Amino acid sequence: MARFAIRRLAGMVLVLFAVSVLVFAIFNLIPNSDPAQRMAGKNADATLVKSIEEDWGFDEPVWVQYGSMMEKLFTGELISYGDQLNVVDRIVEGLPATFSLGIGAAVIWLFFGVLFGYLSGTRAGGWLDRALTVGSVAGISIPVFLIATLFLYFLTYKIELFPASGYVPLEEDPIQWAYHLILPWFTLAILNIGFYSRVLRSSMLNVMNEDYVRTARAKGLDENRVMVRHVLRNSLIPIVTLFGLDFGATIFGGAIITEVIFSLGGVGQYSAEAITNLDLPPLMAVTFFGAFFVVLFNALTDIVYAYLDPRIRLGASAQ
Amino acid sequence: MSEPLLSVEDLRVGFTTEGGRLQAVDGVSFGVAPGEVLAIVGESGSGKSVTAQTILGLTRSPNATIEGSVRLRGTELVDAGEAELRQVRGAQIGMVFQDPMTSLNPVYRVGGQIVEAIRAHGSDTSKEAARERAIELLDSVGIVDAERRVDDYPHEFSGGMRQRAMIAMALALEPEVLIADEPTTALDVTIQAQILRLLEGLNRERNLATILITHDLGVVAEVADRVLVMYAGRVVEEGALDEIFYDPQHPYTWGLLGSLSRIDRPRPHRLPQISGAPPSLISLPEGCAFRTRCPHEFAKCSQQPPLEAKLADGAGHADRCWLDLERKREKRQVGGRIGLEAPS
Numbered sequence: 248m249a250r251f252a253i254r255r256l257a258g259m260v261l262v263l264f265a266v267s268v269l270v271f272a273i274f275n276l277i278p279n280s281d282p283a284q285r286m287a288g289k290n291a292d293a294t295l296v297k298s299i300e301e302d303w304g305f306d307e308p309v310w311v312q313y314g315s316m317m318e319k320l321f322t323g324e325l326i327s328y329g330d331q332l333n334v335v336d337r338i339v340e341g342l343p344a345t346f347s348l349g350i351g352a353a354v355i356w357l358f359f360g361v362l363f364g365y366l367s368g369t370r371a372g373g374w375l376d377r378a379l380t381v382g383s384v385a386g387i388s389i390p391v392f393l394i395a396t397l398f399l400y401f402l403t404y405k406i407e408l409f410p411a412s413g414y415v416p417l418e419e420d421p422i423q424w425a426y427h428l429i430l431p432w433f434t435l436a437i438l439n440i441g442f443y444s445r446v447l448r449s450s451m452l453n454v455m456n457e458d459y460v461r462t463a464r465a466k467g468l469d470e471n472r473v474m475v476r477h478v479l480r481n482s483l484i485p486i487v488t489l490f491g492l493d494f495g496a497t498i499f500g501g502a503i504i505t506e507v508i509f510s511l512g513g514v515g516q517y518s519a520e521a522i523t524n525l526d527l528p529p530l531m532a533v534t535f536f537g538a539f540f541v542v543l544f545n546a547l548t549d550i551v552y553a554y555l556d557p558r559i560r561l562g563a564s565a566q
Numbered sequence: 567m568s569e570p571l572l573s574v575e576d577l578r579v580g581f582t583t584e585g586g587r588l589q590a591v592d593g594v595s596f597g598v599a600p601g602e603v604l605a606i607v608g609e610s611g612s613g614k615s616v617t618a619q620t621i622l623g624l625t626r627s628p629n630a631t632i633e634g635s636v637r638l639r640g641t642e643l644v645d646a647g648e649a650e651l652r653q654v655r656g657a658q659i660g661m662v663f664q665d666p667m668t669s670l671n672p673v674y675r676v677g678g679q680i681v682e683a684i685r686a687h688g689s690d691t692s693k694e695a696a697r698e699r700a701i702e703l704l705d706s707v708g709i710v711d712a713e714r715r716v717d718d719y720p721h722e723f724s725g726g727m728r729q730r731a732m733i734a735m736a737l738a739l740e741p742e743v744l745i746a747d748e749p750t751t752a753l754d755v756t757i758q759a760q761i762l763r764l765l766e767g768l769n770r771e772r773n774l775a776t777i778l779i780t781h782d783l784g785v786v787a788e789v790a791d792r793v794l795v796m797y798a799g800r801v802v803e804e805g806a807l808d809e810i811f812y813d814p815q816h817p818y819t820w821g822l823l824g825s826l827s828r829i830d831r832p833r834p835h836r837l838p839q840i841s842g843a844p845p846s847l848i849s850l851p852e853g854c855a856f857r858t859r860c861p862h863e864f865a866k867c868s869q870q871p872p873l874e875a876k877l878a879d880g881a882g883h884a885d886r887c888w889l890d891l892e893r894k895r896e897k898r899q900v901g902g903r904i905g906l907e908a909p910s
Contacts, residue, residue: 462663462732467657467687468652556672
């Protein structure tokens with residue numbers, strides 16, 4: 248188990264290093280991204296640009312710049328090129344909104360994804376299955392920005408049921424918090440509800456043909472128990488895999504469009520600004536934290552696997 | 567032998583598939599009495615497993631048509647409701663399946679799965695009592711150290727132990743009928759013998775009516791009282807064990823017997839086999855289904871022969887073949903033993 252954990256950890260460090268180098272390299276290769284030039288403004292004279300370069304260390308070799316940026320990132324002293332504020336502070340400020348959005352949406356998509364998948368799988372070929380299939384495919388195909396716009400147009404503008412935008416902190420007013428987040432939650436969740444229900448449906452149809460399901464029926468178990476304990480339980484493994492990947496990715500990165508449309512002021516919106524302004528430090532920090540979460544949730548997924556399937560449990564401790 | 571406990575009459579099971587409608591079981595009848603072992607023998611696709619699973623209603627689906635009658639102590643099961651059938655499954659008829667590697671759910675403990683079977687019929691048994699009973703059952707089917715092994719997962723059991731656990735599970739509620747669907751096929755030869763001995767012992771001790779589905783005549787010789795030989799969904803011959811082994815009437819049975827390797831006979835240069843493959847159930851040949859592989863085919867075979875007893879001394883020995891007795895006795899001798907000659 249210890250060796251397993253160490254190997255996992257070494258893998259994590261390697262992934263994070265690779266991600267940070269890639270972001271840094273891409274940024275330096277983008278045309279018109281020279282930060283000194285951008286800070287100096289249009290038509291700035293060469294001496295000003297030169298002095299900015301010296302102040303910020305842009306004249307150093309690239310790998311030295313990379314080293315100092317990573318050092319500042321870890322000590323929390325990274326300053327953005329654009330608004331020249333502390334990047335880590337800005338991210339921490341945006342976290343409550345981002346977490347509220349991501350976690351809430353995840354709960355919703357997991358609940359409805361599993362529910363719809365189960366209903367579809369147990370009634371395969373029936374009218375409910377067909378209806379849910381059409382709904383799922385629609386949910387997967389309609390882009391997030393369109394869903395958000397439709398929600399806003401019909402539910403906010405036309406019938407004024409929900410507020411248009413903004414984030415109310417949870418500790419300030421839990422009801423307003425949820426009220427303001429309902430539309431963003433569903434906007435973000437709809438794609439995955441469709442996707443998860445399709446995956447669970449096909450997984451269940453596979454498991455239903457397993458010999459142990461026939462054994463369960465031959466024992467005289469009632470159909471609901473056969474479906475929940477023997478079919479659903481064994482069908483959840485692909486769902487756990489997907490969730491491990493999606494949850495990490497959504498919390499940092501996947502929610503940019505949703506955050507911007509509903510002006511939630513979270514980390515996603517911050518990265519959107521950074522992209523528009525070709526501002527490297529926030530991009531680096533957000534990407535780095537995003538990758539960290541994805542890798543972390545992958546590791547957690549493995550632990551949940553072991554809970555779901557005892558055969559994996561034994562394999563892990565034997566390593 | 568006493569009255570049949572379970573009787574199957576003119577059972578027909580058809581499935582609608584993409585390739586067309588197929589008749590997997592076509593007019594099968596038999597009865598099993600307490601303490602009796604009935605073996606159903608045949609190749610893959612002969613309908614033996616479908617017959618067994620239909621008894622418990624496990625083949626029910628929108629694509630299946632099930633006709634005929636299955637009666638347990640006079641109660642009809644073919645048109646019984648799902649709830650009624652559920653009371654029969656496990657409680658009155660226990661079933662053991664072919665592959666113990668895949669027949670236990672890998673994510674639950676072996677003991678837990680037996681407890682589930684015990685508590686499936688009204689949860690009036692407490693969890694603790696059911697667990698005690700599971701340990702007892704595992705012990706009774708020969709699991710050493712059952713007290714500890716009850717909490718193991720299926721992957722921690724060997725193949726033979728899993729099949730023992732499956733048998734324990736099938737017997738958890740003391741059913742009167744045990745259906746074993748190829749219970750030894752997936753096991754090593756040495757383990758096969760142990761499992762057969764176990765089934766035989768249980769059959770005698772508990773006076774179980776046992777239906778043993780197999781393609782292995784060696785297994786049949788070991789434990790069966792009566793034998794039903796199936797081909798392409800129909801019974802082609804039935805009789806007592808000795809009748810089938812020493813006076814087989816149907817060329818298909820000859821072929822099966824001829825392809826057995828026996829240590830009490832000189833070893834043939836090459837083990838004989840029945841040439842050809844079983845016919846497609848979607849397009850069966852007209853008349854006798856075996857005639858396409860039978861070297862003794864003649865004009866009359868294009869009509870379906872009835873299943874009838876033709877021997878003076880064996881009322882229970884019936885077959886489906888047009889050949890007369892004299893011709894059969896002569897033709898089944900191949901190289902000094904019973905067999906089916908290779909087609910010339």
